[in-house]
Amino acid sequence: MVAPRVRPRLGRDEWLMGGGLLVLALYLAITLLVPLALMLTKSVQDREGAFVGLANFAQYFTNPALSGAIGNSLWVSALATAITIALAFGYAYALNRSCIPFKGFFRLVAMLPLLAPSLLSAIALVYLFGNQGALKGWLFGESIYGPIGIVIGSVFWTFPHALIIISTALATADARLYEASESLGASRWRTFTVVTLSGARYGLISALFVVFTLVITDFGVPKVVGGQFNMLATDIYKQVVGQQNFQMGAVVSLLLLLPAVLAFFVERWAQRRQISSLSSRAVPYRPKPSPVRDLALLGFVGLVALVILGILGMAAFASFAKLWPYNLSLTLSHYDFSNADGGSWASYGNSIRLALYTAVSGSLVVFVGAYLVEKTRVAKPLRTATHLLALIPMAVPGMVLGLAYIFFFNAPGNPLNFLYGTMAILVLATIAHFYTVSHLTALTALKQLDPEFESVSAALKTPFYRTFWRVTTPMCLPAILDIAIYFFINAMTTVSAVVFLYAPHTTLASVAVLNMDDAGDTAPAAAMAMLIVYTSAGVRLLHAWLSRWLLRRTQAWRLQGR
């Protein structure tokens, strides 16, 4: 006999969590999916909104002035990626597999570019190699404006991204493999290629695609130092802001979406492989001193660190120098901004507000959202759908997101139209732009908790939100802090999404850097970029201090069980 199928009844917890999940899914749909979908439809419409099929695409590809950017973008990104990966691998290898001194210092220096907008490196390059550059001669008559500048600038700001990924892959080496290789009498070189490279191959692949996407979708560097050299990202800007040709902007956006989407899938694939290739019984590898290797690597790492510090130092110096290169006496006048065109302390204030709002509301939305995705007992399909929605931003370049927001929020009939031109839309865009990494960070932290906390809580008739507040949140506080700082710094430094969305009263520091540079006020632009660096660095320090304090305070219960 077959008993009737049981229809589970929902309690208050289930309703609340399911409802929360639904709200989150709607939120992500509105701030992400619908705008993107709308942008796709714009690419097949004319200016009046009539369907024109692939006419826009045909126009794009038959115009060499436009479609030439594809080839440019591809080869410049490929070259910058190759250089970045090679440098980052050497650097990561030295940090993880050798016995060089000052590892902490070198690690810190390598992370510095994360504190600055990508524009900063470009501005520094102009000072170093531009028409009045100190090291102009080093280019043998070539101009920094163009591919050379774009490649060097891109390598600078994507370097830490590559380093983090490759370092993670190298840090988790299994010492047993090295011992096996040695005992089999394999040569050093063979051990290196077979064990080291193959062990890190997923990390390398992952880094490769991430960096390529970062470069090809970046807008700051080519805008400042690209000169007449067309790239896809700058083309979107030109089409939209320069010529108000939104349809063509949508076409270019679609093209830009392709590598990003591809990178997204490759990255996910590599991540999964990386994790499964590590057995839980792996023995951590401890490098042994080897004077020649260590000295060579120290030289290499020192050189890279010197270049990073040099670029940063150049920007810093430029922001204080009275009139580069004629009068190098120091002044604070560039930090005044009142005479500069396109920036002001108000922009800086706006940026701080944006960063604060994004950090607070972003980490709230992301953490609660990840909790609901991970812990809701009902509505399995909705959980999966929401998780997938949360992964989309990783595959969407900031420029594309910004343009999609124009289409969606500026549409006349949209009830959310009132958000257009406000600080709120900047916050929404920034949260959406950086959602995925934060979401995954939160999920990782949540997965480390005992999965039965919610079961115990339900058995004790305690509502889930109480346990969320009293147990889950305190235990995940370090991860929540990480998410907040990630949002803060990215909100401070990002240009790409917000450059389409700011209004006269919501100008931002990062956009001000761009506009001041555009207007020829390079020194104030450098000053503003450095302001962002100081702020990010300060917040980072605060974060480190807070984290340490938190760890000390909670040491009692974080003790490992015996």
Added chain:
Amino acid sequence: MTTPYLRIRNLSKHFGDFTALDNVNIDIYRGEFVCFLGPSGCGKTTLLRAISGLDIQTHGTVEQDGRDISALPPAKRDFGIVFQSYALFQNLTVARNIAYGLENRKQPKAAIQQRVTELLELIGLPDSGHKYPAQLSGGQQQRVALARALAISPGLLLLDEPLSALDAKVRTHLREEIKSLQRRLGITTIMITHDQEEAISMADRIVVMRDGRIEQIGTPLEIYHQPASLFVAEFIGAMNLLPATRIGHGEIQLGSARLACAVQGYEPGAAVRAAVRPEDIVCTGKTNGHANSLQAEVHDLEFMGPFFWLSLGGGELGEHRLRAQLPSQRARELDLRPREALHLHIPAEHIRLFPNSYSHG
């Protein structure tokens, strides 16, 4: 007979195409200690989660204390639960952990305090209230988890392999403690285990499961002495399972020996499995004073302290192998050596017959 406290009827659980529970029926009475026993993956946890509402079954009903709770969410049911991982809230002290379920009930602080002290004493950790779980040993943590589950005085206590994460010595100790606690409180308890010794020593009744079905429900003695299926016979304790043939006159032929036993249900000539426990085999030595005897050779002797393991074969057993447990004292009397022939007596009531192959039912 009283009505059951927990009544499980026609319970099934599907994960997609996979059937994790298949038409399970169990009655559990008030105050009983019941163990779910079975190999890994047989559906014990799935059944427990259906009873608790944490993962509701696909079909079938669960009644608790006369109330149909089949479709209710866990918060609407009446149970306490303890997991193998303890699942203690690490950021709360032991006392706050135990008080966790009480604090939600708007009881006066003093009453909560009183109850926590009471429970800390009950689990033998009166001075550990201010400590954090990470500062306790595994066994202590599991006792705290138990106290936390018992704090709200649930009608039903569910334990999912509470002892598996502990080392052997702590395990035996905690086994007795849980059992005596359960007796004292008289709380209806279901415990999952895949350790048969644990089940036999703790349970009032055991539910033996295999592949999502119930193989047998009975007291430890019934399960041990009257296994209902070949699977149970083999799974619980040590058991000889010998191929034999039913012959006429209430006898089976085993090797070249004929042994009397209960043969109901088997046609003459049918191939069967004869199940005999090693400790039920009586060695009579060189003499053969009994009916139901056979003669065989000692292949191997293994001294275990209080008893010997005997490996027997040859003689009337032919190719078959038989393991017997021989008390050390008796072995001394017989002065056994390897390769020696001896007579074995297997009482008819200790031979159980099963169909030759596994089957469900």
